[in-house]
Amino acid sequence: MKHQIAATVCRSAWSKARGLMFSRKKSVVFAFEQDTHVPLHMLFVFFPIDVYYLDRNQKVIETKKSFCPFTFYTPKCKARYVVEIPSPSAMKVGDVIGF
Secondary structure: OEEEOOOEEEOOHHHHHHOOOOOOOOOEEEEEEEEEOOOEEOOOOOOOEEEEEEOOOOEEEEEEEEEOOOOEEOOOOOEEEEEEEEOOOOOOOOOEEEO
């Protein structure tokens, strides 16, 4: 299934480091030049999110649902894009996400 989302795309080191810290609920996409492991933390993010790891074709290859504030997650897969969306959301592995 194909999904389209409205999101802020984070490309700079600063925007990737800040992510959703101290922000209101919104969707963000982290874009990388090559596939990489992207461990995440929820320090100073005060609402649960769903995280989607995407390949270069923007297909979901891994998910982390209901990622809670002040926790950590290390993915199993390398990804080209990481999408963070306020919970709950309906996407799953194999879906394509456009932004």
